[in-house]
Amino acid sequence: DVWLNETLLIDDFAFRTSTPFVDVPAEQEFTxxxxxxxxxxxxxxxxxxxxxxxxxxxxxxxxxxxxSPTGYDPPTPFxxxxxxxxxxxxxxxDKTDLLVHHGSTxxxxxxxxxxxxGAGLLVDDLSYSEFSGYxxxxxxxxxxxxxxxTGTVKLAAYEVPLETLGLDSYALTVVASGFLDxxxxxxxxxxxxxxxxxxxxxxxxLPVYDPIARVQFIHNSADAAAGxxxxxxDDIL
Numbered sequence: 001d002v003w004l005n006e007t008l009l010i011d012d013f014a015f016r017t018s019t020p021f022v023d024v025p026a027e028q029e030f031t032x033x034x035x036x037x038x039x040x041x042x043x044x045x046x047x048x049x050x051x052x053x054x055x056x057x058x059x060x061x062x063x064x065x066x067x068s069p070t071g072y073d074p075p076t077p078f079x080x081x082x083x084x085x086x087x088x089x090x091x092x093x094d095k096t097d098l099l100v101h102h103g104s105t106x107x108x109x110x111x112x113x114x115x116x117x118g119a120g121l122l123v124d125d126l127s128y129s130e131f132s133g134y135x136x137x138x139x140x141x142x143x144x145x146x147x148x149x150t151g152t153v154k155l156a157a158y159e160v161p162l163e164t165l166g167l168d169s170y171a172l173t174v175v176a177s178g179f180l181d182x183x184x185x186x187x188x189x190x191x192x193x194x195x196x197x198x199x200x201x202x203x204x205x206l207p208v209y210d211p212i213a214r215v216q217f218i219h220n221s222a223d224a225a226a227g228x229x230x231x232x233x234d235d236i237l
Contacts, residue, residue: 003033003042012037013063015189016177020200021088026055032080034063047078060086060173064103064129071186076105076128083131087171088198096139096162097171100132104176104191106184109149115157116143125149139168143209146176146193155180157209158193172197174206 002010009032010019024030029052033045042048046067053059065078081101090097100123102110112123112132117140123132142160147153162168173196178189194203217231230237 018196073184158206
């Protein structure tokens with residue numbers, strides 16, 4: 001549960017969901033408190049923080065980090081990352097505005113490189129809890145690689161189907177979520193990229209880019225010792 005002062009702002013807020021943009025007080029300090037589900041008041045919260053927001057400004061707040069005292073490596077404390085100057089729609093109607101946030105506690109500082117249409121380096125040296133700033137992209141279908149900060153080691157690759165999903169004029173927030181090594185993190189959810197739109201709801205998972213090629217096998221070895229053979233691809237028959 002998320003409390004704003006004595007008001008229950010979000011009830012039973014679930015992992016990998018987002019709210020729509022909502023009105024909160026500006027030019028006065030308020031307290032956000034995080035409680036367990038079905039709470040009756042904001043007393044004795046799991047976490048709390050004080051905020052004073054600027055009138056008519058728009059913000060994105062991302063809850064992340066670890067509440068449990070053990071079982072996670074690194075044991076990154078729970079916190080809320082704040083991004084001012086947020087957008088509820090793209091500045092230009094023929095673009096998609098993409099804000100990237102690093103929210104994976106065990107992932108290193110990353111680069112994001114587009115390798116599909118040749119856009120190249122999109123995000124450089126993004127560390128945990130940081131935001132990239134908005135990328136104003138043509139609404140095409142992209143392929144991005146998540147690399148370490150040297151730009152040479154690929155950690156993962158994803159499709160970003162802006163054209164296929166009809167996301168022109170949208171402003172989206174993409175969050176790096178989950179664990180690169182679930183085994184060191186209490187068997188938690190695996191690393192992935194998920195995006196939120198201004199209307200809220202379930203975050204949408206970016207599909208893993210898994211390139212394939214078509215192959216026909218032809219057995220033409222006349223050696224009787226190879227009359228019947230098995231073919232294995234890695235550990236798959």
